[in-house]
Amino acid sequence: MRNLRVRYLVTVVAALALVLPVTSVADAQSKGTIKIATQSPLSGGQAALGEGIKLGAQLAIEKFKGNLEKAGYKVELVPYDDQAKPDVGVANAKNIIADKAIMAVIGHLNSGVAIPSSEVYKEVNLAMVSPANTNPTVTDRGYPNIYRVCGRDDVQGKVGAEFAQGLKAKSVYIVHDKTTYGQGVADFFKEDAEKKGIKVLGFEGTEEKSNFDPIITPIKAKNPDLIYFGGIYEQAAPFFKQAREKGVKAKFMGPDGMDSSDLTKIAGKTVVGMYYTSVAGPVSVYPDAKQFADEYKKKFGKNPEPFAAQAYDATAIALKALEAVTKGGKAPTRDAVTAAVRDVRYKGITGSVQFDAKGDPKTALYFVLQVASDDPQKWGDNKEVKRLTIAAPAAKK
């Protein structure tokens, strides 16, 4: 394992050396460097989304670092690759807290990685602003240093179940990926679907990535109206593709883990028309995000993936907190930054963010979207079927 990590580190560092422009600020009276870390999968099957988080953060730093630079600080992005694996995320987290210049972490993509990694950040009260982690536990632990700018799975599951009822689905078969995130949101969906009288014909977890035949066969025999996949597109896409090719006629649905152009890249026309709930609408639904999307495309040569805009906002919030802390020439500390994030009032490109006591946004947007085309380039054209603004649930004790 150790070797694996070293190998990835070397590859990642080499790749970054190519990707990152060298920011040289010739500043004689420099007060030092402030680093902001991102943690997201940059390799492996979920790299498309993880890369988007990194690039969104990079764009935000370039845009908003001006004030901090005037104050005499050099601002740097240090991207870490958590490979969507909890053990890698925790190992990276230990490196992150050891680097005293890192003042905030933007990440992760996967709740299952964010939860153990944030235990490490908590040791030194390092602020983590998450663009994408929707599992309730992320903030429900009540840690003072954990924030997120997106919604929660308990709400998302309910939104999904309500929508399924609206589709007149009488029965549903639920498949999940056994991760904290995937199984979590599938559980919430199941609970609410049952409350609404939708019959749950099966609840199946799998780590399989290529051969879904043995799971599909019983599904086909039970003939549900709807299949819900709690998980991420890298697994859901081949699953849905194989299911449709085997003649399963059910409608497809999933949570925000479906939200990547790679879903149609893998599954093609078999997922056209499927529904997914999301805490991050396509950039087109946010009027203020157009400029961001244009700049992103110009700079990186591709459309922003979902959560890139959220990462941009999360990074902007961290930078705002840093500005507040360094006002008056004070050197920033992790404690001060963590406390300052809670007071940030920020109108971002994905809406206004104001945190509650747990670190959830006071209200968050939830969307139901429908896949419009089998062309991955047109992922941004996915139809918004429903939009809801829902307040974060109070902490359960």
Added chain:
Amino acid sequence: MDFPLLLGIFPQVLLDGIILGFMYALIALGYTMVYGVLEFINFAHSEIFIVGAFVGVEILMGLKSAGLLESLPWVLVLLLILVAGMAASGALAVLVERAAYRPLRHAPRLIPLISAIGVSFFLQDAIRLFESIWNNAFNLVYPTMDPLNRRFELTETIDVSVKSLVVIVAALLMLWALHVVVNRTRIGTAIRAVAEDQAAASLMGINVNRIISLTFLIGGGMGGAAGVLFGVQYGLINPYTGFIPGLKAFTAAVLGGIGNIPGAMMGGLVLGLLEAFAASYLSLLTGGAFGAEYKDIFAFAILILILIFRPKGLLGEIVRERA
């Protein structure tokens, strides 16, 4: 318990299991043949297998962008990617043997084993690097060929797609061809002679190095063909996809009796069927208490039981016993 449902899906599960089983069997041959002649486990075989799948997908994507994928007859396309995948994987296996195993031929057994694990890691990231240079994406999707996706509905719950028939037919043909080569030709006799006793074989005028290279070529080629079929059947590959099927195929080889060619085929089929039945039936039979996620535990528990009672595998190590 819903008996009509349990019975209704039985043929489909059987078919799923057979397809998976043939896939494992084709990969297992690479492990078992190498073990037969060299008595060591070629752990790089899972990557040699997935290289076949990558060669296949690259050719398909090339044909697609040239607009030829739709116009060429699908049988021809399939043959082309199968042959190309076999050639690439076979050549790679020979190269790996020459570079990483032959210099260690007389070292203690564990040394080439470690070398094999190293080659496995190296190949995984080499594929990743290679694919990232042009596409910046190493999760590759097999382009759909519509004729392959055609399905024949036998009943409401059971259907057969053209591509699953292709997998079965191709696997059967290759297994039969291998059987003929090993048992009925001079080359096959030479391979068996080297497997029995290298020194004696070389005294009989057999070029041992050439025969060992040939064994890697054939085993690698079978793996490459399995890779292409895997891609066609399941659709999505990445550089790390080979690892799990490789591990299972290795298990299948041990189950059948390592070093034993018919054993590898049988072991593959048994493992494929066990897995398919476990995945489809566990949650139905236990009312959801054990789901499909327990398929590997279940399949491997049965394997352990079999190996307790037949430690040399279902068919035993035929080659070694004779030696």
